[in-house]
Amino acid sequence: MIDLIKELCGLPGVSGREGAVREYILEKLSVSSAKIKTRVDPLGNVIAEVTGRSRTRRSLLLAAHMDEVGFIITGVTDEGFLRFASVGGIDEQVVYGRRVIVNGHPGVIGGKATHQLEKDEKNSAVPLDKLLIDIGADSRGEAIKKAEPGDVAVFESGFKEIGGLIKARALDNRAGCALLLKLAETTPEYDLTLAFTVQEEVGLRGAKTAAYGINPDIAIVVDSTTAADTAGVPKEKQVCRIGKGPVISFMDNRTLYDKKLFDIILDAAKTTNIKAQVKSAVVGGNDAGAIHLSKCGVRVAAVSLPCRYLHSASCMISKGDLEETLKLLERLIPLFAAEVEID
């Protein structure tokens, strides 16, 4: 699974430009030993119907988004610098001084030297609309050979294993994609549908059309969520902690989760000794927000990976959490597909 994540995080996939990730996922699904029927819908979602060993009582969907936050080039200056806007929520604090890749070309984001700033500027983040990408071009003509308005850029950041942790760009949510691919590597216990969605970071847009097309009874959204268990954040504001297992949500800014499913998940974790934690703040949102409002409504649950420094060049997750999340999902499939009563 670590290799899967490494390869997935190496691919650029800014919202709306998920092509490389989609191709990779389709390729992986095509070599699975399970019987899988895949299709790509008009927005670019990958929908995979995986035949299990047994038929399911209720149609079950597992969804993970393929896209990542990044930048879109909005203009090229006469001096050859690129103007840009963020695609998805990127905090201006993590942008200055970072390296990016635009169409395969390296660039850097900076401004005048700290020595030349006024006192009140020295300790302030630079707003994104004041920043430019420097790709080493000296003129507009030279720059547009490498990048034009409408092209996208991602942070450049390598994959690293640090003890039990993984650091990479785009772990949100390639880690979720890797978990779903892992579930489809061999024939699962029950039939299930997987959705690898597009445009989550710009408003859960892919999940909306995917859910409409699939029309599931139950959906589990596998995403990455804010672990703010980091330096200087008081315990009560940490949301969740890495190393404590998958994060189960009761509510976020987009969804009030199905209480019954929530209880089943926590109970399943407890009885099988799988680590799990409850998300301790109502923040963020994920594809569940779009899925649960699809057609006549869908019962949803969220099983998320705790991820530090979300939406920055240096996201971090724990290998242990990945393992626990996979175990929990494997347990939930038979429960939701057939074994428990949920009505």
Add this chain to the structure above:
Amino acid sequence: MDIISCLERLCSASGAGGISQACDVAGKMLDRYCEDVRLDALGNVIGVIKSGREGAPVLMLEAHIDEIGLIVTNIDDDGFVYTAPCGGVDVRALPAAEVIVHGDRPYYGVFCSTPPHLADRDKEKDKKGELPKINDIGIDVGMDAKTARNCIKKGDRVSFCPNFTLLNQNRISSKALDNRAGVAAILYCLDLLKKEKVEPDCDIAVVFAVQEELGCRGSAVSAYRVNPDYAVAVDVSFARTPDSEPAKCGELGKGAMIGWSPTLNEKMTRRLKIIAEKHQIPCQHEVMGGVTGTDAESISDARTGVRTALLSVPLRYMHTPCEVADKRDIESAARLLACFIKEGVSAL
């Protein structure tokens, strides 16, 4: 000598606040041109090329070898590492920056940042994009407190991760280009002199000085030891970016910047200008009304005083992990220095 590969080796070594890795790399490179290269008590790299002439004047070529970095001040109960800056670190570039913590071995770390999903919770604190103070930003080394305290101690140094990249065939981006660009310029100058079999009329003392970023300390003691008659300091200076004032900056790719300041020797400075014109070496002029803020001052007031000039390589995004320099400016500085030496210092 290939400037790019030389710079890659220099920039990839760490030289934050007293780490000797960069000194070792630069010392080995200097070895090719000097007979005995030594480190002094503070860690300055010093090599001398003798002219063989009795009583020849001494010309000191100096570039600082250190880089901005941080030093560990504390490890909290969750294993996060806190630091104080060694030099003028640009705090705007710290959140999410990747670093090496030089503990009992090098450990990878990331400066903590708050994800945008939580930003609204700290709106009061967040107004006007105010960043936390450097000593309030923890470094995540992926360890619990016990492990972290075992592997990392107070006083250990922290440097930015090596990240050398070419933006095109001339533009280089890396941490520590301030001032490995200057070190590379001096090495390339020595290479030119050697290739052209120049016999200088002076002894040349090369100094790669430590602790410039902490207040030009290494250059002061090395200038005392070398006791030169003349000195040229090679450092970096500001290259214009679209948001900066053109009057206060040089241009990337337009050649080395000759420094003009009341603290610099006028005769040497004018000589550099004339030589650049004569040999058609692209250069720019950087005029400062007061001190230059470089090692040029600490060299010029060593012992009874040293006639000192300053050459600077223009650099964008100084004191961030993504500084940008242009290879042609380093070449220009090296050629200008080499021609200056070829013309001889006795005429001064």
